[in-house]
Structures are given as C-alpha cells and as structure tokens.
Amino acid sequence: FLHLCLIPLLIILVLPPVNFTLTVSALAQVLLHWEPNPAQEQNNCTIRYDVEILSPVPEEYDTGRTRSVRTAALHDGFSARVRTLLLQGNLQMSSDWVQVNLPPLPGAADTSVTNVSCVTRVTTLGNVSLCCTWLPGPGAPGDTKYFLFYRYEAHTEECPTYSKDRRSRSTGCRFANTQIEPAGIDKLIVIHINGSSQRAAIKPFQHLFNQNAIEKVNIPRNISISLEQNDLLATWEKPISPFHEECFEYEFYLINLKSGNKISSNSFQLRVDGSSSYASRVRANHNHICRARGVWSDWSETIAVGQNKLENSITWVLTLLCVSLSCTLLLVAVICKLNHIWRKLFPPIPTPSNKFWDPFPIDYEVKSYKINPSFSAQGKGCSAI
Ligand SMILES: *[C@@H]1O[C@H](CO)[C@@H](O)[C@H](O)[C@H]1NC(C)=O
Ligand SMILES: *[C@@H]1O[C@H](CO)[C@@H](O)[C@H](O)[C@H]1NC(C)=O
Ligand SMILES: *[C@@H]1O[C@H](CO)[C@@H](O)[C@H](O)[C@H]1NC(C)=O
Ligand SMILES: *[C@@H]1O[C@H](CO)[C@@H](O)[C@H](O)[C@H]1NC(C)=O
Ligand SMILES: *[C@@H]1O[C@H](CO)[C@@H](O)[C@H](O)[C@H]1NC(C)=O
Numbered sequence: 001f002l003h004l005c006l007i008p009l010l011i012i013l014v015l016p017p018v019n020f021t022l023t024v025s026a027l028a029q030v031l032l033h034w035e036p037n038p039a040q041e042q043n044n045c046t047i048r049y050d051v052e053i054l055s056p057v058p059e060e061y062d063t064g065r066t067r068s069v070r071t072a073a074l075h076d077g078f079s080a081r082v083r084t085l086l087l088q089g090n091l092q093m094s095s096d097w098v099q100v101n102l103p104p105l106p107g108a109a110d111t112s113v114t115n116v117s118c119v120t121r122v123t124t125l126g127n128v129s130l131c132c133t134w135l136p137g138p139g140a141p142g143d144t145k146y147f148l149f150y151r152y153e154a155h156t157e158e159c160p161t162y163s164k165d166r167r168s169r170s171t172g173c174r175f176a177n178t179q180i181e182p183a184g185i186d187k188l189i190v191i192h193i194n195g196s197s198q199r200a201a202i203k204p205f206q207h208l209f210n211q212n213a214i215e216k217v218n219i220p221r222n223i224s225i226s227l228e229q230n231d232l233l234a235t236w237e238k239p240i241s242p243f244h245e246e247c248f249e250y251e252f253y254l255i256n257l258k259s260g261n262k263i264s265s266n267s268f269q270l271r272v273d274g275s276s277s278y279a280s281r282v283r284a285n286h287n288h289i290c291r292a293r294g295v296w297s298d299w300s301e302t303i304a305v306g307q308n309k310l311e312n313s314i315t316w317v318l319t320l321l322c323v324s325l326s327c328t329l330l331l332v333a334v335i336c337k338l339n340h341i342w343r344k345l346f347p348p349i350p351t352p353s354n355k356f357w358d359p360f361p362i363d364y365e366v367k368s369y370k371i372n373p374s375f376s377a378q379g380k381g382c383s384a385i
Pocket of ligand 5: 222223237
C-alpha cells in the first residue's frame with residue numbers, strides 16, 4: 001500500500017497556499033487565513049499546513065485547517081509564514097513558504113508607556129476588579145493623554161477611572177468591576193494602552209497577562225488567636241474567593257518568636273511559653289493544587305495574645321512601680337548608712353525590666369519565600385483596590 005502512494009508523491013509538485021492574509025480581529029488578536037493552491041494535486045495524499053509565527057513570539061505548528069487565531073502583543077508588528085504539506089504515512093513533502101507581515105502600530109519612538117503592571121482582586125461581591133499602573137514614555141510630550149483598554153475573551157472595555165501624575169498625564173487606571181471570571185484558569189487579560197498628543201503620534205503598547213499570575217489574593221478572614229496555658233491556637237477562614245479551602249496556603253507569623261511558617265490548613269497550633277506575650281498575623285496565597293500562584297495577600301492586622309496584653313498592663317505598671325519604689329528606699333537606707341565617700345553620687349535608680357509589650361522588634365525579619373519577583377513588584381500604587 002505504501003508503494004501506491006510513494007510513486008505518485010515523488011512525481012507531483014507541492015505548491016504553496018494562496019491568498020494568505022493576516023487580519024487583526026480584536027485587541028492583540030490576529031486571524032491567519034489562507035486557501036489551498038487550486039493547482040495542487042492531491043493524489044490520495046493528505047494535505048496539511050505548516051504555520052510558523054516569526055514574531056513577536058516564535059511558534060510553530062501544523063494544522064489541517066486553513067485558518068488559525070493567535071493572541072499576541074502587536075505593537076511591534078506580527079509576522080508569520082505558511083506552507084503546504086503533503087503527507088502519506090511517514091513520508092512528507094513541503095512547498096515553499098509564503099510570508100505576510102503586519103507592520104508595527106504607528107507612533108513616534110519612545111512615546112509608548114513603559115513599566116506596565118496590573119493586579120486583579122476578587123471583590124466582596126464575587127466580581128473581579130483590575131488596577132494597572134504605568135510610566136509615560138520618555139519621549140512623550142507633556143500634553144500626552146493615555147487610554148487603557150482591557151480585553152478578556154470577547155469583551156473589550158475602556159478604563160472608566162484614570163489616576164494622574166503631577167503633570168496631569170494619566171499613569172494609572174482602575175476598573176471596579178470587570179468581565180474577568182473569578183474562577184478562570186490561565187486565561188489571558190490583554191492590556192492595550194494608546195494615547196494622543198497635539199505634538200506627536202503616540203505609539204500604542206500591548207501586554208498579555210495570565211489572570212492567575214496577577215491576582216492579588218484577599219486577606220484571610222475571621223482570624224482568632226488564643227493562648228491557654230502553654231497552647232497557642234490560631235484559626236482563620238479562607239480569603240474571599242471562588243476557590244475552595246484546599247486551594248490556599250498561608251504564612252503564619254508569630255512575632256515574638258520571630259518565626260515564619262507555611263501552613264496549608266486553616267489553623268496553627270504551637271506550644272509556647274504561656275507567660276510571654278505574642279503578636280501574630282497571617283497572609284494567604286494560592287497553592288499549586290487548583291491553579292498557579294498569585295500575588296501574596298497583604299498581611300492581616302496584627303493580633304496580640306498573652307500575659308502582657310493591654311488589660312494586664314496596668315497591673316504590670318503598678319507592680320513595677322512598687323518594686324522600684326521599695327528598691328529605691330532600701331538603697332537609700334543602705335547608702336545613707338554606709339556612705340560618706342559617695343556623698344556626691346546620685347543613688348542609682350534600678351532600670352525597670354523591659355518586659356513591656358513590644359509589638360514589632362526592630363530586628364524582626366520576614367523569611368524569604370520563592371515568589372517570582374516580577375509578580376511581587378506588580379501593582380505598585382494599586383493598593384487602593
Ligand atoms: C486513489 O486510491 C484509489 C484506491 O484507494 C485508487 O483507485 C486511485 O487510483 C488512487 N488515485 C490516485 C490518483 O492515485
Ligand atoms: C521600569 O522598568 C525598568 C526595567 O524594567 C527598571 O529598570 C526601572 O527601575 C523601572 N522604573 C520604575 C520607576 O519602576
Ligand atoms: C458582578 O458581575 C456580574 C456578572 O458580570 C454582574 O451581573 C453584576 O452586576 C456584578 N456586580 C456588581 C456589583 O457590579
Ligand atoms: C485607542 O485604541 C482604541 C481601541 O483600539 C481605539 O478605539 C481608539 O480610537 C484608540 N485611540 C487613539 C487615540 O488612538
Ligand atoms: C466571621 O464571623 C462572623 C461572626 O463572628 C460571621 O458572621 C461571619 O460569617 C464569619 N465570616 C466568615 C467568612 O465565615
């Protein structure tokens with residue numbers, strides 16, 4: 001059977017596809033389309049197409065169809081080529097390539113925004129907010145106005161609320177509500193920022209974010225901490241999120257013990273010295289079970305437990321006062337009795353032992369964790385969401 005095809009395959013010409021076009025079908029989305037060469041003989045062999053994206057992000061694949069859709073940042077253009085493949089068994093022959101390029105989006109050099117970063121959050125109502133910041137391009141005139149659009153699947157929307165720098169150029173944007181699915185996994189958020197100015201054409205900028213990578217997780221809720229005898233017990237509830245309990249991990253920080261711990265359950269138990277005081281806080285992130293990690297949540301408020309809690313501090317002050325007073329009196333008595341040489345010296349006042357509540361010792365440090373630095377840098381200036 002192999003021979004039946006082998007012979008015709010060697011003698012037929014493989015011709016490149018025709019009418020290859022690239023069409024921008026949405027923000028940062030290209031439709032590649034071509035047609036089979038009408039002169040192509042098939043001779044019982046399968047026809048497929050080899051597609052090679054040359055820029056901006058190289059990619060190679062083959063397809064039996066004559067169209068394909070790609071998502072990519074298009075501000076520096078897009079270029080792709082395609083060729084015909086004739087297949088039979090393990091044998092294949094290919095045609096010459098046909099290549100098409102989309103030119104870069106128009107605009108003067110250095111007028112594009114730079115340092116674009118975005119964060120999303122799941123709101124209390126279960127929707128997703130989006131906040132982005134950027135820097136004006138170094139070559140952008142002073143009157144430049146920037147406009148931000150996001151696309152999520154088929155939905156495209158312009159930013160309703162911009163924040164501005166001192167020269168009243170927009171450098172940030174906030175969507176209180178978006179069409180981004182809170183439980184979406186690995187879907188792309190396309191960001192498109194263009195602009196206008198009287199003095200120059202502003203070159204647009206596009207960026208694709210994985211929605212999971214830029215989600216800033218909410219803070220764990222209902223944190224409670226108790227200290228009974230020598231048992232410290234902390235419990236909390238998962239952050240506001242459509243994902244289940246098992247999708248989160250927490251970092252628990254007990255400040256007086258200067259220890260950070262990664263925890264995957266919703267509680268933390270530890271034997272401690274029951275006569276000391278402690279302060280603690282918790283933050284959350286996604287673990288790998290349900291989806292990729294996001295950005296660590298902010299820390300919860302610091303919660304204090306232990307002997308030296310505020311209600312006990314008055315007792316402490318009184319005790320200390322009494323002790324100091326008795327010591328002083330005793331010392332004065334002793335000194336008065338023995339002392340002629342030290343007449344001019346002041347009786348030393350004992351330093352009170354400083355077991356007072358110290359909420360954040362100076363040498364306190366957070367253990368370092370493997371967080372992708374580009375994620376942790378994201379969302380500066382977005383703390384308002
Ligand atoms: C295609 O295959 C059929 C049988 O499988 C055969 O009869 C026919 O001659 C073949 N055609 C060509 C062009 O090889
Ligand atoms: C902007 O990004 C560049 C390179 O990515 C970095 O060197 C620079 O520090 C950033 N600027 C600001 C203000 O964040
Ligand atoms: C949340 O999103 C849903 C679906 O998009 C929408 O119907 C609802 O109005 C949104 N809620 C708020 C408070 O915007
Ligand atoms: C910015 O981009 C949007 C979406 O493509 C477009 O509708 C708008 O006309 C552009 N604005 C400028 C000033 O280029
Ligand atoms: C937190 O506790 C309050 C009452 O103590 C309760 O009404 C609320 O539902 C709890 N929150 C969650 C997320 O369970």
